[in-house]
Amino acid sequence: MTILARLTEKSWEPGAQPVERERPSAGTVGTLAYFGVATVMFTLLVAAYLMRMGLHGGGDHVHDWKPMPDPPLLWINTLVLIASSLAWEGARRTHRGGAAIMGAALGMVFLAGQLLLWRHYQAAGYYLSANPANAFFYLLTALHGLHLMGGLVAAGRALAAANMRNIALCALYWHFLLIVWLVLAVLLLST
Amino acid sequence: MATTLADDLRPLHHPHSWVTKYVWSQDHKVIAIQYSCTAIGIGLVALVLSALMRLQLGFPGAFPAIQPDNYLQFVSMHGMIMVVYLLTALLLGGFGNYLIPLMIGARDMVFPFVNMLSYWFYLLSVIVLVAGFFVPGGPTGAGWTLYPPQAISEGTPGHQWGIVTMLVSLAIFVAAFTMGGLNYVTTVLQARTRGMTLMRMPLSVWGIFTASVMGLLAFPALFVAAIMMLFDHLAGTSFFMPTMQSMGAITPTQGGSPLLFQHLFWFFGHPEVYIVALPAFGIVSDLISVHARRNIFGYRMMVWAIVIIGALSFLVWAHHMYVSGMNPYFGFFFATSTLIIAIPTAIKVYNWLLTLWRGDIHLRVPMLFAIAFIFTFIHGGLSGLFLGNVSVDVPLSDTFFVVAHFHMVMGVSPILVIFGAIYHWYPKIFGRMWNDSLGKMHFWITFIGVYAIFLPMHYLGILGVPRRYYALGQADFIPPSVHLANEWISIAALIVFCAQGLFFYNMIWSLFRGPKADPNPWGAASLEWQTPDTPPAHGNWGPHLPTVYRWAYDYSVPGAPRDFIPQTEPREPEPRA
Ligand code: HEM
């Protein structure tokens, strides 16, 4: 039954008793719903980024937005996250815990890489409060990183319980975070 | 993960000790009560703050303990607590938790552990919020809208620490709400019992479900805004903070956009109005239908109206920003979208009235509150039509007309529904009946009282009395009648304040002394009244989940033996062709 048919049901009439249908697991629905939440959050941040970027500084009408340089580490981290997502996809398809552990480990490498990136920027003088571009960079990477850490906790629990359904959900979550990261990386690199 | 769909009871988490049963409980009914008690507790704080404000406004200068700074702090904390920590938490965390599984025939929420976490995060957010009263400088006085730059600038009360506790508390609240909201949405989608199609769900569930979806999509804006403002305040970034001169010196921040905050805040703030209103709409529909012994008029239309209102309310946020200097074309767009929402809303009002029309109306306490809601909601909605128009709004902005409007529409109206709902479901929740006369007394004082408080405020607003003012002082546009009106408003507010004692006395008295309740005292058709135990036991349904054969509104069906047919009653094979 399509959603439209379900919403136009004439429930006051003595219709036939509905047949039970297979429902996706609660975990899947909950995870997808959470993607909605996170999508709104990151979309709003991107909107705020673009809005703030287009603004003029102070009364002197000079752009106060100074873009950050793009170090090679940014590319390397992106590749690591892609590899991590691929490993998770392998785990999802082959039901092997080893691939999942690989995916989680690569996720940690990505986080370490992001930390290095922060250190790198700090050393080069790109402090949080020095410029709105820096502030957005730290804010976005921090929120993305926190989401990945949450994913690592969930992955640890799924692995400990050898729960294949939850491992598949972790893979899904990783892909989602990869897409978010790609959008953010494009944003950071192109502005 | 526990599955709560099957008739198999084993996967359900079974509490063994008193602590796991009542403290770290994963039972949706216990969590609902925890949520409700916490929300009502913090709501009482907000109520006391409103009484203090009214004392100051009615009798300026008579209470030297209330200084201008305190007044602003009271306004801000009162507003934020009422909207977020009381109404949102009580309607979704409280009623959502209690009603969803029982009304759709589930044993519990689908993620009981996350549900428990949600409550404890909420409690933490309340504790951090209350901590604001004790930090140096006191809580924030920036208004519940917390607009930067003033919220974190010299001269605003609580700009040092109070604002930090407020923002941190909000961020925790959003986390708590997200955990709860994911549960409510997934449970409605996943755990409905056999035969419970989407369109057989009671409107209460539809309202709570839609509001939860909206909350999931709107609260991230508040979260983002809170985090960014924390950065501005604690780390010296300038997301929102423009270049400013303070005491002749240029502040270190530069170029930030206060308007950006306003957009984020109201992207959350307007849907928030409907996050509070939609559950109230749903609940009031059920109260009216049960106590008028009639099926709700236009059920399908009611469901669609709920969904359409929910969707549209994401497109109107900037009607709170008409005076922010935005492009006039935006104003035109947002005024139009705002007025369009009036259409599905009016449909709902007509349908409530048509349900009552020729109904067999039983004026019991829950019904009195439901009908009172229709009054206050129509009044608040009508003044909203004025404020939705840019040219009318501009002179009325930041006056008491606005205060009167939003108290009618989103303060008093949902509160009346909450009272009605508590009177209605208490017999199921605790298995005891209330004292009817006390309930009626509480109703009449509250209903007439809120009109005495908020109707005159429209008049003050039209005269131009500004909101968030500690005292009016001497001004030519303020005639003496304003002071008189303020005095009487305050007296009415104090009477309403005291009358709530009747409610709490009644609640506690009935808990111990109330007559034992029948499992279905109102003769209601929906599932929650058909549980094998009253109050429902852990797992709700005994060994077998119920099967649903009909919608929740079979009242006064011609030829039926009783004037209602429970949802669990199988359909007879058609007697005649
Ligand atoms: C008897 C009950 C109540 C009384 C007497 C009352 C009174 C007041 C007063 C005197 C103000 C400040 C007006 C000003 O100086 O600007 C105020 C503000 C406010 N109230 Fe209430 N109130 C009550 C209930 C509620 C409820 C149930 C809500 C829930 C939505 C609510 C939400 C607010 C909000 C959002 C503000 C604005 C705060 C701000 O300006 O930042 N109030 N109320």
Ligand SMILES: [Cu+2]
């Ligand atoms: Cu609005």
